Amino acid sequence: MRYNLNFLLGVTLMTKYIFVTGGVVSSLGKGIAAASLASILESRGIKVSMVKLDPYINVDPGTMSPFQHGEVFVTEDGAETDLDLGHYERFVTAKMKKANNFTTGQIYERVINKERRGDYLGGTVQVIPHITDEIKNSIYAATVGAEVGIVEIGGTVGDIESLPFLEAIRQVGVELGRENTCYIHLTLVPYLPSAGEIKTKPTQHSVKELREIGIQPDVVMCRSDRTLPEDDRRKIALFTNVQVGAVISCYDTDSIYKIPAMLHKQGLDEIACRKLNLTPRPADLTMWDNIVNALEHPEHAIDLAMVGKYVDLADSYKSLSEALIHAGIHTRTKVRIHYLDSEQLEAEGPEGVARALANMDAILVPGGFGKRGTEGKIAAVKYARENKIPYLGICLGMQIATIEFARNVVGLANANSTEFNADTPHPVIALITEWQNRDGQVEKRDTNSNLGGTMRLGAQPCTVKRGTLAHRIYQSEHVSERHRHRYEVNNHYVPRLEAAGLLVSARTDSEALTEMVELDPAKHPHPWFYGCQFHPEFTSTPRDGHPLFISFIKAALGQHNSVHGEAGLRVVGGKEVSA
Secondary structure (H helix, E strand, O other), X not given: OHHHHHHHHHHHXXXXXXXXXXOOOOOOOHHHHHHHHHHHHHHOOOOEEEEEEEOOOOOOHHHOOHHHHOOOEEOOOOOEEOOHHHHXXXXXXXXXXXXXXXXXXXXXXXXXXXXXXXXXXXXXXXXXXXHHHHHHHHHHHHOOOOOEEEEEEOOOOOOHHHHHHHXXXXXHHHHHOHHHEEEEEEEEOOEEOOOOEEOOHHHHHHHHHHHHOOOOOOEEEEEEOOOOOHHHHHHHHHHHOOOHHHEEEEEOOOOHHHHHHHHHHOOHHHHHHHHOOOOOOOOOOHHHHHHHHHHHOOOEEEEEEEEEOOOOOXXXXXXXXXXXXXXXXXXXXXXXXXXXXXXXXXXXXXXXXXXXXXXXXXXXEOOOOOOOOHHHHHHHHHHHHHOOOOEEEEOHHHHHHHHHHHHHHHOOOOOEEOOOOOOOOOEEEEEOOXXXXXXXXXXXXXXXXXXXXXXXXXXXXXXXXXXXXXXXXXXXXXXXXXXXXXXXXXXXXXXXXXXXOEEEEEEEOOOOOEEEEEEOOOOOOOOOEEEEOOOHHHHOEOOOEOHHHHHHHHHHHHHHHHHHOOOOEEEEOOEEEEO
């Protein structure tokens, strides 16, 4: 305990904490609720930091299937993290780092390493105090300099793996005092159609379980498909020992960007400020009002095909879908995303591809790993290139565009990536074995390296050629974007690709690796064809959008207008009506 107190005296006296837990079921939206509250507090002039604690034993989500976990969000400093950190960055201005997300695997790894070094002086290492101390110190380290740290605990109260995290945040309340901590519990309040009523019993039991481990929530947030009736709010308040005003109705809405206003209207930020003895300025949600207004009153509409292999779980492409929505906000465009299974396109052949893409205004191939569905993606790129449909390839999508061009334009039969075919006669995409990370350190890998944490990760700079589409998009010769990949365009083939008309419009500063490609307009006129090796979606926000996605949606609008004319779109009574 002495170690913790020294840490407290050193860096955390000014930081107050809000802990967000979940009950009944997972995937209720704790991350969005926490981020929405953070955005309101930030609008009140409070400096906020956010932390996500994940109870699973994986060191990070980097090796987990998107079907298991959704997308992996990459921070600027190269951490592979939970997708909730993407929500944090979209809702608040602070940039997340490695310290803002940690797992049971990381905590136990640190404690075991300390034990091996002899840091515990021969003592018996236990969950309490050693694991819980490590959790608390990680929380404190991630929130240094913030007035309020909002900490989301993943999973559900009652899960055995989350108990050390819950015990740790209970101890924080004791050590810092209840005037410096606020506990928010988000639960499911289901509506049973057969009974015709809302059921509060699951929430009662969830809070009961939380209280049994020593945590009394200050706020109960109730997720439901409808507004919580006043009688049910009073009932929940009685059974959970909170004020009626602290029972917050979190009902379904058609946009996550409406949630800050929803929570502010019910006074959640004021409850938290009172609990933490904070007296900030009033909230100003004008920005969120403007965002919602743009969403609800589009002037245009486009249809966009996203061709991937994880389309059965929309969260697999969460940041990308949101980036397209952000571009729609900044162009007053309703972006209708059609998720197309690349494996199915592959099975249907060229005629099926043509049918699926015939009415699309733009085509996007996102990132991914593995061979499955790649030929369907290649067919989609070929259709976009030959039919002059705006195309955006991100990470694997850029590599797929390179393979398609090598095969069908350069004439390199069976060109491929060594990721998909190690024996390809033309490895236009190959594993890079040595590169510099964002700190300038040289990293190495080979085919026998561990999968976890061995990719090019985080923000890395590149230089953009003047006079290119890429330069017109970014309006700069120097761009830094976040990466997450193992394979690169093979520099051995770049001269042949460029000679045939695939222009490399940006390269890394250190190794001259291909970062952006586009069609040479002199050889292959095309309205908008672009691929990038990085993930620009990770830096898009509803506040500012992202220049790449805004340019892409503008190109899609141009395509739509060239085919359908320039008829606008109005929204009347919640329905889209052609102007």
